[in-house]
Every structure is written in structure tokens, then in C-alpha cells.
Amino acid sequence: MEPLVEVEGLTKRFPIHRGLLQRTVGHVHAVEDVTFSIRRGETLGLVGESGCGKSTTARLILKLLEATEGTIRFEGRDITRLSAREMRPLRRELQMVFQDPYSSLNPRQTVGQIVGTPFAIHGIEGSTRSKVQDLMERVGLNPEHYNRYPHEFSGGQRQRIGVARALALSPKLIVCDEPVSALDVSIQAQILNLLLSLQHDFALTYLFISHDLGVVRHVSDRIAVMYLGRIVEIGDAGDVYGVPKHPYTAALLSAVPTGEAGGEMKRERIILSGDVPSPVDPPPGCAFHPRCPKARLVTGSPDEVPENCRTEIPPLRNSGGRQQAACWYPLRPDDELQRVVSHEPRGS
Ligand SMILES: Nc1ncnc2c1ncn2[C@@H]1O[C@H](COP(=O)(O)OP(=O)(O)O)[C@@H](O)[C@H]1O
Ligand SMILES: [Mg+2]
Known part of the structure; x- marks a missing residue:
């Protein structure tokens, strides 16, 4: 089926101005070279730590922000450079639910x-x-x-x-940007179930954003994982959640409580060293390399990562599973980092 939304090479850099003359001294690399599509009637989950570019991606798609580079297509039509007036008839088709209901x-x-x-x-x-x-x-x-x-x-x-x-x-598309993050846990499931039943009744397509992979997996058909402005893994929810290929996805998953399933597989926590680096000056090569546990396993040294991780940006590509991952050393089934992730089916 023709996708409802397609973004290609989507990039947003916010200029940073300093001094009396407000000269541009740098850029926030909020979204870098993001490509994905959303099929009609599906939910694409977009997940990643705070500051990784999720809301900016949403605002670009809804044309609340102008893209620096790349294209956005809606129902096959390029809407990237439409003016506010040209967008008006489309406004009703593209809606948003915000994080803070207050x-x-x-x-x-x-x-x-x-x-x-x-x-x-x-x-x-x-x-x-x-x-x-x-x-x-x-x-x-x-x-x-x-x-x-x-x-x-x-x-x-x-x-x-x-x-x-x-x-x-x-509307045809509703972007839900952290729609339950401000709510009590007991209320979250009610709102998620409401969104699911509305999707079914009104044939809605969702872009569902959350920093919480546990929430995203309950509602998503597919999941895209973002890190520092880039998509590092994308695929069917069951694949991304069950057999992650990117060490960052595995790390995010290891922080999700296994909860009600009560399965015998217990998740161990992968400790991510350090904070998310600044998007003003992202690390060269793979932006995740300074925190990556896999890169250290590859060299066998806690202080060393392989040279390509430090110098070359890994492309998003098939990496052994059905999903795509942007990693030079994607996780394999026998990988100790993948074993910490339990294998629960979607929606359990
Ligand atoms: N209008 C803006 N001007 C400058 N920087 C911005 C602006 N909006 C967002 N950013 C920066 O872009 C990065 C991504 O932000 P955002 O898309 O809100 O992330 P997320 O929604 O994943 O938490 C952050 O570093 C944020 O500070
Ligand atoms: Mg946000």
C-alpha cells in the first residue's frame, strides 16, 4: 500500500547566535538525515532519550518548522516547501496530541x-x-x-x-507526542487503549512518540529508535523489541521492566556510561560510540573502540535481522548484549 507519509533525508539544524552582532557560531543538529515512511493505518513508534530529536521530527512533518534539508511527502505529494496558505487545506488532515494536557x-x-x-x-x-x-x-x-x-x-x-x-x-495522521508521559501510570493504559480503539474505528495513522520504549511497544506496529538526531534502528515492533540489532536499542530495552509477563527471562541492565552528548557537537563517526558497550566488547578493552566506529557514520541497513540498524557491529543472536533482552511478543 502507498505510504501516507514519507520523509527522506530530513534534517533540521537550529543556528546558535552569540554576541552583539548575533553571529551564527554553530548549530544544534536536532535531526540529521532521517528517512522513514508511515503506512496507512499503522502506528510508527518513535523512541529515544530526551533531546534526541523526536519532537523536532514531529514538528517538521506537521510543517510547524521548516526543514533545513530533505523532503516530506504526504499521500505522495511533496509538502516540504508549501507555504502556510498552501498548507491550510492539509491542516485538517494532520493533527497532533501533545504531552501536557494542562x-x-x-x-x-x-x-x-x-x-x-x-x-x-x-x-x-x-x-x-x-x-x-x-x-x-x-x-x-x-x-x-x-x-x-x-x-x-x-x-x-x-x-x-x-x-x-x-x-x-x-484527520488522516495524528502525531501523538508523549501523549501519556505526564499522566499517572494507572491512567496511561486507559488513554493508550482509547487511542488504539479510535485508530481502529476511524482508520487513523499514528506517529507515536515516547521516551519510554515500554509504552511505545504496546501501541506500535513498527518502531524507529532515534539517537542524537538519527534513526539507529527501525523495523517491526516484534523484531526491534525481541531481537534488537543496535546496542543502543538493547540498552534502552534493558531499562524497561519486564512487568506482567512474568517470564523466566530476566533483563539485566546494560549500564550506559555517560550522558547523551551535546547535539551542538555530536561525536564523529557513530554518535553512540562514546557510550557503546558493544564497541568495547569488539576491542576487548574498556578504553578503546574500533576505528570505523570513531570515524565513519554507519548507514541504516539490513543487519542480519528483518529490521534495519545503523551499526558497524550489529548484535547477533549469540551476543551477550542481546541475551539480556527478553523475547516477549508484541502486545503481551
Ligand atoms: N527551537 C529550537 N531552537 C534551538 N534548539 C532547539 C529548538 N527546538 C529543539 N532544539 C534542540 O534540538 C534537540 C532536539 O530536541 P527535541 O526534538 O525537542 O528532542 P526530544 O523531543 O527527543 O526530546 C535538543 O537539543 C533541543 O534542545
Ligand atoms: Mg519531545
Whole structure:
């Protein structure tokens, strides 16, 4: 099937200005050469530590930011350089659910106004009230609360308002940027289940962003793992989660509690040394090499990594499994780093 969204070589560098003359002294390499597609009706999970470029990728796709390089196609059409006016008819097809259900809703508007505004902006005819109340019901809110304000709702209910607003104009793509990260763990599953059932009923396509691989795997058909602006691994959720090829994916997975499965395979933690390096001056070669446990296993020395890891950026390519990984020394089944990851099927 034709993909709904295709990005190719997508790059965003934010200039850093200094001094009286505000000269450009460097760039934040927020997103570098990112290529992927999202098929109709699927959920692509985008995961990685804070600061690795997930939100920037989302904002580029929604054209809230201008790409430095690369192309974005929506339904086969290149939208990379469309002006704000040219984007307007497309706006209703591309929606977003934000992380913080507190700051993303206008406190001075009622639910009716918040969810009804898109209808007014796009000149949709008919009774806004009944449309909004239908939506409220669909996302699990009491339609009688039409005239209430955001502060009268709990965090989970507010996120339902955000979801109703995103749904209002029957979009094709919804980008969910950390939609449950601000919610209590007990509420997270409710919102995730709501998103899944809406996807089924409205044939939605999701780009689902989270720093938490445990959350991403519950909802995703495929998973893309980002590190310092680049995709380091991408493939079917079961493959990425079950038999990761990139040492960074394995490290992220080792931090996810195995939880309810109660399987006999216990995850050991892979200790990642050091913090995420600055995207202003990313390490040369593979940006993960200063923290990579595999690179040290290859040389057999804790202080040394192979030369190609330090000098050449590994391309994203087939690496023995069904997924693609950007690593010169991808994990193999007999790898001790892969053995720490348990093999649970998706959605268990
Ligand atoms: N408008 C901006 N100007 C300058 N730097 C930015 C801007 N937006 C994001 N960044 C930087 O880009 C990098 C990626 O940020 P972001 O996409 O928000 O990451 P994530 O969502 O994965 O946490 C970070 O280093 C962040 O500080
Ligand atoms: Mg973010």
C-alpha cells in the first residue's frame, strides 16, 4: 500500500547566535538525515532519550518548522516547501496530541469551545454542539460537561479533550507526542487503549512518540529508535523489541521492566556510561560510540573502540535481522548484549 507519509533525508539544524552582532557560531543538529515512511493505518513508534530529536521530527512533518534539508511527502505529494496558505487545506488532515494536557488547553475556553473551534475555523456546517458532544462521548467524556473548563477535569480527562480536538476534523495522521508521559501510570493504559480503539474505528495513522520504549511497544506496529538526531534502528515492533540489532536499542530495552509477563527471562541492565552528548557537537563517526558497550566488547578493552566506529557514520541497513540498524557491529543472536533482552511478543 502507498505510504501516507514519507520523509527522506530530513534534517533540521537550529543556528546558535552569540554576541552583539548575533553571529551564527554553530548549530544544534536536532535531526540529521532521517528517512522513514508511515503506512496507512499503522502506528510508527518513535523512541529515544530526551533531546534526541523526536519532537523536532514531529514538528517538521506537521510543517510547524521548516526543514533545513530533505523532503516530506504526504499521500505522495511533496509538502516540504508549501507555504502556510498552501498548507491550510492539509491542516485538517494532520493533527497532533501533545504531552501536557494542562498547558495545551486554553484555560479560558470550555470543552465545547476547545473541541468546537476546528469546526468553526474550517467552516464546517451544521450543529457544532451535537458534533462536539458526539466526540466527547466517543473519547469517554460525559457530553453534559460541554460547558465545563479544563481545570474541572482530571489529567486523564483533559488528555481525552486533547484527543477529541485532534479528532474533530477526521484527520488522516495524528502525531501523538508523549501523549501519556505526564499522566499517572494507572491512567496511561486507559488513554493508550482509547487511542488504539479510535485508530481502529476511524482508520487513523499514528506517529507515536515516547521516551519510554515500554509504552511505545504496546501501541506500535513498527518502531524507529532515534539517537542524537538519527534513526539507529527501525523495523517491526516484534523484531526491534525481541531481537534488537543496535546496542543502543538493547540498552534502552534493558531499562524497561519486564512487568506482567512474568517470564523466566530476566533483563539485566546494560549500564550506559555517560550522558547523551551535546547535539551542538555530536561525536564523529557513530554518535553512540562514546557510550557503546558493544564497541568495547569488539576491542576487548574498556578504553578503546574500533576505528570505523570513531570515524565513519554507519548507514541504516539490513543487519542480519528483518529490521534495519545503523551499526558497524550489529548484535547477533549469540551476543551477550542481546541475551539480556527478553523475547516477549508484541502486545503481551
Ligand atoms: N527551537 C529550537 N531552537 C534551538 N534548539 C532547539 C529548538 N527546538 C529543539 N532544539 C534542540 O534540538 C534537540 C532536539 O530536541 P527535541 O526534538 O525537542 O528532542 P526530544 O523531543 O527527543 O526530546 C535538543 O537539543 C533541543 O534542545
Ligand atoms: Mg519531545
